[in-house]
Amino acid sequence: MILxxxxxxxxxxxxxxxxxxxxxxxxxxxxxxxxxxxxxxxxSVIGGVLASMLNLGTFRFIGSIVISFIGAAILVALLQFITGSRN
Structure with missing residues (x-):
């Protein structure tokens, strides 16, 4: 992969x-x-791992945002659960 x-x-x-x-x-x-x-x-990493586990294939720009959002929402909810903050 070339960056x-x-x-x-x-x-x-x-x-x-x-x-x-x-x-x-x-x-x-x-x-x-x-x-x-x-x-x-x-x-994005979390969503990408979940998408690959579910064999959802590859995504274009909007699909990447959706998958990244799902992963980010899981991350934020998990962080709130661990820290106990509701803000």
Missing amino acids: QPGGLIAWLIVGLIAGFLANVLVRGHSSGCIGNIIVGLIG
Whole structure:
């Protein structure tokens, strides 16, 4: 796999969108740009693992955002459960 600048930018955008949506829908507020990107990128990994376990195939940009959002929402909910915060 070759990391190209366009691919990196696309993953950052996907991470930002997925992290923002997950934080707003699960927590009720955003974590800031960097926090959203981190949550979204980790969520992308979680969602990608789940998608591959379910043999869902490959996705284009919108599908990647959806899978990343699902993973990010799982991550945020898990973090809330572990820390016990409701904010």
